[in-house]
Amino acid sequence: MNQLPGLAVLGAGHVGPVIARLAIKAGYPVAIATSGDPEDIALITELVIPGAQPRWASDAVADADLVVLAIPLHRFGDLDPNLLSGKVVVDAMNYWPASDGVLTAFEDGGSSQTVARRLSGSAVVKALNHIGYHELEGQARPVGAPDRRAAGVAGDDPAAVAAIADLVDRIGYDPVRLGRLRAGRVLQPGGPVFGVTLTRPEFERAVAEDARSLA
Amino acid sequence: MTYTFGLDTFGDRNGGADGTPASHAQTIRNVVEEGVFAEQAGVHFFGIGEHHTEYFPMPAGDVVLAAIAARTEKIRLGSAVTVLSSDDPVRVFQRYSTLNAISSGRAEVILGRGSSIESFPVFGYDQADYEELFDEKATLFAELLKGGPVTWDGKTRPALLNRDVVPHTESGPFPAWIGVGGNPQSVIRAARLGYGLALAIIGGPPARFAAYSQLFQRALEKFGRPPLPVLVHSPGHVAATDEQAKAEFWPRWRDIVTLMAPERGFAIPTEESFDTETGPHGALYVGSPETVARKIATNLRALAATRFDLKYGLPGLTHGQLMTNIELYGQQVIPRVRELLSSS
Numbered sequence: 001m002n003q004l005p006g007l008a009v010l011g012a013g014h015v016g017p018v019i020a021r022l023a024i025k026a027g028y029p030v031a032i033a034t035s036g037d038p039e040d041i042a043l044i045t046e047l048v049i050p051g052a053q054p055r056w057a058s059d060a061v062a063d064a065d066l067v068v069l070a071i072p073l074h075r076f077g078d079l080d081p082n083l084l085s086g087k088v089v090v091d092a093m094n095y096w097p098a099s100d101g102v103l104t105a106f107e108d109g110g111s112s113q114t115v116a117r118r119l120s121g122s123a124v125v126k127a128l129n130h131i132g133y134h135e136l137e138g139q140a141r142p143v144g145a146p147d148r149r150a151a152g153v154a155g156d157d158p159a160a161v162a163a164i165a166d167l168v169d170r171i172g173y174d175p176v177r178l179g180r181l182r183a184g185r186v187l188q189p190g191g192p193v194f195g196v197t198l199t200r201p202e203f204e205r206a207v208a209e210d211a212r213s214l215a
Numbered sequence: 216m217t218y219t220f221g222l223d224t225f226g227d228r229n230g231g232a233d234g235t236p237a238s239h240a241q242t243i244r245n246v247v248e249e250g251v252f253a254e255q256a257g258v259h260f261f262g263i264g265e266h267h268t269e270y271f272p273m274p275a276g277d278v279v280l281a282a283i284a285a286r287t288e289k290i291r292l293g294s295a296v297t298v299l300s301s302d303d304p305v306r307v308f309q310r311y312s313t314l315n316a317i318s319s320g321r322a323e324v325i326l327g328r329g330s331s332i333e334s335f336p337v338f339g340y341d342q343a344d345y346e347e348l349f350d351e352k353a354t355l356f357a358e359l360l361k362g363g364p365v366t367w368d369g370k371t372r373p374a375l376l377n378r379d380v381v382p383h384t385e386s387g388p389f390p391a392w393i394g395v396g397g398n399p400q401s402v403i404r405a406a407r408l409g410y411g412l413a414l415a416i417i418g419g420p421p422a423r424f425a426a427y428s429q430l431f432q433r434a435l436e437k438f439g440r441p442p443l444p445v446l447v448h449s450p451g452h453v454a455a456t457d458e459q460a461k462a463e464f465w466p467r468w469r470d471i472v473t474l475m476a477p478e479r480g481f482a483i484p485t486e487e488s489f490d491t492e493t494g495p496h497g498a499l500y501v502g503s504p505e506t507v508a509r510k511i512a513t514n515l516r517a518l519a520a521t522r523f524d525l526k527y528g529l530p531g532l533t534h535g536q537l538m539t540n541i542e543l544y545g546q547q548v549i550p551r552v553r554e555l556l557s558s559s
Contacts, residue, residue: 013398034400043437044399047430074343098478099332101343132482134397134419138496195482 004028004170005163008060009052010079011070012041015092015133017049019068022140022171024051031060035071035078058083066163068092068128069115074100076115085121088160090167092128094189110185112154125155125164126184130194131173139197140172150174150203152193154184174200178207186210218515218556220549221260221524222253222541223295223448226273230531237534239272243279245534249541250283254290256545262295262325262524267333270471270530274334277310284318293323295448295524296394296413299356300327300348301334303372305380308359312382315389325413325448326353327394328401347371350404353393357408360388392446395427402427406434412445414518418481420496421447421514428519446522447514451500452529453507453543454536463536464501465489467529500525504547511548512555523552 007028009020016032023030031053034041038054045054053060061067061083068090071079076093095103095111105114116124131139131151141148151173155161165175178184186192192206226246229237237245250261261283263276273279280292292314297307307324315322328349329335335342351369358365359380368374392411395401405412412431414424428445435443450468454460465486472484482488492499500507511523525544528537 012400014396017399040403041400043434044403044430047433048399048426072346094480096478096480099342099345099480101341103343132418132480134423135482137423138420189480190477195476195480197482197488 005065006031006063007066007068007167008033008055008057008064009068009070010034010057010060011068012044012049013070013072016068016070017044018133018136019070019092019128019171020049020052022137023167024049026167026170026172028167028170031055031064033057033060035075061087066090066167067122072100073106073111074103076118081119081121084119087122088157088163089115089119089122089124090128090164091115091124091126094129096189110182111188112181112184116156116181123155123157123160124181125153125157125160126181126187127151127153127164127168127175130187130191132195135197142172143169146199148172148174148199150176150193150198150200152176152178152184152187152203152207154178154181154187156181174203176200176203176207216521216556218553219259219522220511220544220552221262221291221295221446221522222249222258222544223262223264223524223526224249224273224528225264225266225271225526226276226279227528227530227532228270228272229528229537230533232533236531242272245537246273246279247282247286248534249537250280250290250292251286252538253541253545254287256542257549258290258541258545260291260293260323260522260524262293262323264295264526265298265327265334267337270474274337277314280314280322281317284314284321287318289321291321291323291390292318293390294325295526296325296327296415298327298329298332298334299352300329300345301332301338301340302352304352304356304359305372305375308356308380309382311389312384315384316382320384320386320389323390323392325392325394326356326410353404353408353410356391357410360391362387394448397424397427399427399430402430403434406431406440406443407438409438409440409443411443413448413524414445414520415448416498417450418492418498421449421498422496422517424518432519444522445518445520446524447518447520448524448526449498449500450526450529451507452527452532452536453500453502453504453525453540453548455503455539455543457502457506460502461489461493463532464499464529467531468499471530504543504551507544508548508551508555512552515552515556
């Protein structure tokens with residue numbers, strides 16, 4: 001079996017450790033980082049994300065093929081875009097004015113498009129933002145399970161989308177490719193699939209009926 | 216192992232007998248009666264969570280707790296939670312230290328960073344600062360709890376120089392916890408500052424929090440602190456039968472979660488998701504005394520926790536339904552959980 005691509009998860013809050021655990025279980029080499037010293041998350045990693053390597057963000061990203069952004073959106077402005085240049089970046093973040101405050105840059109359109117404009121050297125893919133962190137592990141299912149939940153993947157770079165669709169599939173969800181990054185707006189809070197448990201046919205129907213999916 | 220059991224409310228606005236909502240004032244008077252009755256029913260702790268909404272009209276729970284304190288003798292009384300990020304740690308200490316005096320040492324606080332942040336705009340705080348606000352204020356609060364003059368300097372409130380903050384407690388610090396909703400870094404913070412760990416589990420399988428309980432005890436060791444307790448806070452409703460409890464709870468749960476969903480990012484509940492959450496691996500404790508007791512016993516054991524707080528009530532449930540819930544919880548659920556835990 002070929003070695004799976006290396007994954008760097010940025011963020012050790014609610015979401016990051018869950019995605020990291022699922023990826024480890026699926027066989028990906030996983031590093032996890034925050035904005036600070038890896039020593040600060042050594043104990044968290046050992047007990048909550050066994051198998052992951054706690055690292056400085058720059059080191060974790062440098063050695064990774066895929067990077068998952070799982071930080072609060074209001075901290076996104078602190079992230080150096082050069083750090084992520086040349087990487088496939090999964091935007092698992094969401095814009096909630098109620099918890100982030102109003103962020104002017106995110107008031108219009110798709111939040112991942114705003115992220116992608118700032119990360120102009122990266123291939124940004126929107127995925128894993130619309131399933132609650134408390135559900136992600138419990139609802140993961142093997143390929144072919146009748147109740148396997150669908151998960152949307154949207155991005156402008158076909159190779160990047162393929163890599164993330166593969167990641168989504170391997171961690172336990174039926175990937176539904178939505179085409180361009182702007183089509184990822186259907187995955188956002190308030191959209192037709194956000195927080196809703198849907199199989200692939202149900203998911204595709206919900207997206208097709210929604211005006212936001214007109215890419 | 217000594218286990219204790221509490222009830223928490225957010226001052227959920229009651230439904231009236233005729234189906235119209237009770238007034239905020241009547242709801243608050245009902246909470247006083249519920250707290251007094253909780254003691255009679257054998258409950259050990261009564262907690263009031265801070266909220267600032269039309270359906271949870273409960274921004275000043277400490278005043279309500281003081282009224283309950285004046286009419287009770289044994290039950291412990293506390294916040295569940297105090298949104299410390301948008302409050303002043305000195306004033307929170309003063310209010311709960313006063314409650315501790317009124318109740319002869321029965322006060323507690325559970326401090327929250329604010330997963331429910333409706334208080335921020337009320338008091339002029341920026342939600343984007345919640346992490347820094349909470350970290351600084353929880354650090355200061357830990358200093359205040361120790362008693363004695365406090366010297367402190369930070370960004371989120373004026374500095375204190377050798378300041379004696381009154382009223383002094385009679386017998387050392389009262390119990391204080393940090394509420395955590397699933398962020399492991401918040402678990403580390405509770406251990407670093409020496410607070411108990413209050414796990415707020417409102418969705419998904421509770422067993423996934425077992426690693427947080429271990430993380431907490433390991434972090435306490437790392438910081439050179441003695442072991443501290445873990446409590447579990449989860450929503451639920453007890454009635455005579457599973458069917459009755461679910462029938463009373465479900466429409467209220469659907470309505471309130473749907474109302475809060477856009478702001479909090481909650482999924483809209485379906486009957487299917489409700490069945491999962493009220494089932495053996497879900498986060499809701501809805502059912503007969505036996506059903507709820509079994510679930511509490513299972514999860515206290517799985518999470519190495521010694522206290523369970525049931526968040527009872529929902530907007531629209533009547534005061535009568537809540538009193539029945541309290542009676543069944545105190546007189547049947549708690550003894551049954553003890554029995555189940557001692558037989559293992």
